[in-house]
Amino acid sequence: MNITGKIYGINGPIVYVAGNQGFKMGEMVLVGKEKLVGEVIGLTKDRTTIQVYEETTGMKPGELVYSTGAAISVTLAPGIISNIFDGIERPLTEIAKISGAYISRGVSVDALDSQKLWDVHVTVKEGDKVYGGTIIAEVPETRAILHKSMVPPGTDGVVIKAVKDGQYTISDTIITIRTPEGEEKDITLTQKWPIRVPRPTQKRYPADRPLITGQRILDTLFPIAKGGTAAIPGGFGTGKTMTQHQLAKWSDADIIVYIGCGERGNEMTEVLEDFSKLVDPKSGNPLLDRTTLIANTSNMPVAAREASIYTGITLAEYYRDMGYHVAIMADSTSRWAEALRELSGRLEEMPAEEGFPAYLASRLSAFYERAGFMQNLNGTEGSVSIIGAVSPQGGDFSEPVTQNTKRFVRCFWALDKSLAYARHFPAIHWLTSYSEYLNDLAPWYTENVGRDFVDCRNQILALLTQENQLNEIVKLIGSDVLPDDQKLVLEIARVIRLGFVQQNAYHPSDTYVPLDKQLKMMHTILYLYSKSKQLIGMNMPMSLLKQEDIFDKVISIKYDIANDELFKFDHYTAMIDDFYNRIMAKNG
Structure with a gap:
């Protein structure tokens, strides 16, 4: 701490030091009497600019700034897992012992228990x-x-x-x-590592295996690769946090890093309480045994919010280097971008679209680029998958954070408020979502699940797309005038929506579905479609087919067949054959 400087200006979390005292760009400094943590973000010959990661109220010009000689870094050692940190890796449970429910300024605690x-x-x-x-x-x-x-x-x-x-x-x-x-x-x-510097690896592997989540709409329709990137954009109340909870609980990642970035305090409290109660379905132990949480709520200083996602990704890379598969849930990158916008405004930088800084895109890309399936320095293999929630204001996907995120992620799970308000969860819309990993993962699905898995998936998605086109016609002229083959498409699409795409997180058989069951569900739905199409082709009216309850029975498969009772699918195939024979007999 040999270099010091005097504060001459304060603008919210931005502090100015007169002259160039010898500080380095990106260096961690201690600001003012209370030694608040800060980072050097600007250097000219006339002044040094520092962003402070704590509240600066009450600070005044003339107070000293002390150098530490090191970049903003995290401590990497045993004790990270099952801990809860703030945006700059200070353990909240230890801070609570010192300052109670509200974090007081200048609290100095070790990131990890050194005793x-x-x-x-x-x-x-x-x-x-x-x-x-x-x-x-x-x-x-x-x-x-x-x-x-x-x-x-x-x-x-x-x-x-x-x-x-x-x-x-x-x-x-x-x-x-x-x-x-x-x-x-x-x-x-113990290791120390600067949060803004990616940890080195030997090589990056191509995306060739999926991150299995047990959620049908994700695994089947819009899969993400291990080491891949995905965005979950959606307006308020559409289920971003719930979707991330399901992924944290059921995805086949070894470790979960959950970053609550600028979320409401009560929502973050709910997350912390939920995670402490959740049982890991793989081991029966608490889910926290393989989770670390970074909590940076909306009432915490914005600069620490900006740092929180870098802290989270550095912790994830550290465990990847051990050979683990890590999944990061960043909730939400919009709040992080708002922190960037506020800091940029304080620095009087030229604003770009909607007031966001011109470097928003490069910062987002630098974050998502740190994902990947890697060969580590020690020869092990590990991955970091990033799933970032985006909260566009008013659910407008054309705003800059969503649009720029779209450029850098290969998986886009668009949440739809009309689905959410209709209690259809997960509210991921199949027409506005996409996954660019499908072709990369197709050989894996063919080899490990079934040769026709991707073909069935494409047929299912084609029927849902066809339903949307027919609904446009129905809105204009009503459904009665449609020919029977198109009425059948609408009915099968309803079966797909309710029986396959919709999933109940609270039902023991439906909260997680293995891939082999997902394939058998698709086989059953498509077999019903094939048999019904044959009947329609023989001039059987759709009204006759709907008199049978076979469509609703196929919808209920998701509840009626447990994950370890796949032999029961033969019963449903026989039931569809009976339905076909009965209709033929009636009109024989």
């Missing part, structure tokens, strides 16, 4: 050559996650000393190495 003893199994020995990414110790962090402590990237050497297995804190030396330059270096369970 806690962990059971450490050392995986290297004297004489071993280690390099950035080498796993040096394994620590059971929770019942679900084995933490693999690594040599920090950019460090290599030969182990000259290693401790025995036992209990150690995150700051105890685990191994000592001799670098190629002959220096001795102690390595602990």
